Amino acid sequence: MIHNFNAGPSVLPKEVFEQASQAVLNFNNSGLSILEIGHRTPLFEEVMNEARSLVKELMQLDDDHEVLFLHGGATTQFMQVPMNLLNENEVAAYTETGTWAGKAIKEAKLFGHVEIVGSSKHTNYTTMPHDLSVPATAAYLHITTNETIAGTQWHQLPYDCGVPIVADMSSDILSRVLNFNKFDLIYAGAQKNMGAAGVNLVVINKNILGKVNRIIPGILDYRNHIKEGSMLNTPPVFAVYVAMLTLRWLKEQGGVAAIEAINNKKAELIYAALEAIPFINLPIAKEDRSKMNVVFTMDDPAKEAAFMQLCKEQGMYGVKGHRSVGGFRLSLYNALKMESVEAMLQLLKEFAAKNG
């Protein structure tokens, strides 16, 4: 048996893989593959509508918040956000918390001014900033709720910063209950916690749109996508379908609060096991640790190599840390089962006994 701890693309529920593969062969008993039907047919429109309404329901969104499924990864949103929300002479507030925030900042600078209102650069991104002072004139505040590479996560969200909040939630979307209506724009590439690569979820408070002077190319203007119900052009049909199935699965699990309780337990067990091993280092400040991506190193490269080997032998996939930080990273997304966590706990125990 394989246990998939990969950071992304990542594990999805087995039921989703089964249903998705069936739909490739014969979608809803239509005799047609989901890959060959028209996207403006009732067959597919139902998929899109269900996906959007599941997001609304699971996130308990109010009527000001629109749900879009758009092409491209989260990286597209790094530029689409400032293009739609930031005038050339205005300032956007950004938090600098790691690789992903850094990329968002770089793109925003193409469209206007960026003020860094909180940074963890000085700790080499092993903490999250806690006291932000956001200028009241900022067009918005941008945060990265979970830094997938560094292994940090916002646990106290800056809801009352006084300006619209934009959040990259690619790696912790729908993993915990947040006050989603307090965000004016949320985006997430689907492939970490809610589906296959190729589609972004974008949740947007429609009242923040229409305030920039620049001409926005049609396909990049959120207003056009809202008007057309995420069907401005051919949507990434299969990726939307996989996301819809994953959302259905999440609802069957009891929704976001229920999965959060399991996610908390998984993270608690893994961190406790790692803390108990003297030669393992957990670089992230305890209060800022990610419950999605657990990052650690060992005090000796020989031990790291031996651990890697043991993981390989026991079917632990995707445990290597990002090349920029080294060590290991265990990603504990929604679809990672408790039994995979238990298998890892067992492996850690064995490894510690042998190498202690």
Ligand SMILES: *Cc1c(COP(=O)(O)O)cnc(C)c1O
């Ligand atoms: C993976 C990731 C991205 C990039 O997503 P792509 O879909 O590859 O563009 C952006 N932000 C965060 C937090 C991520 O984890």
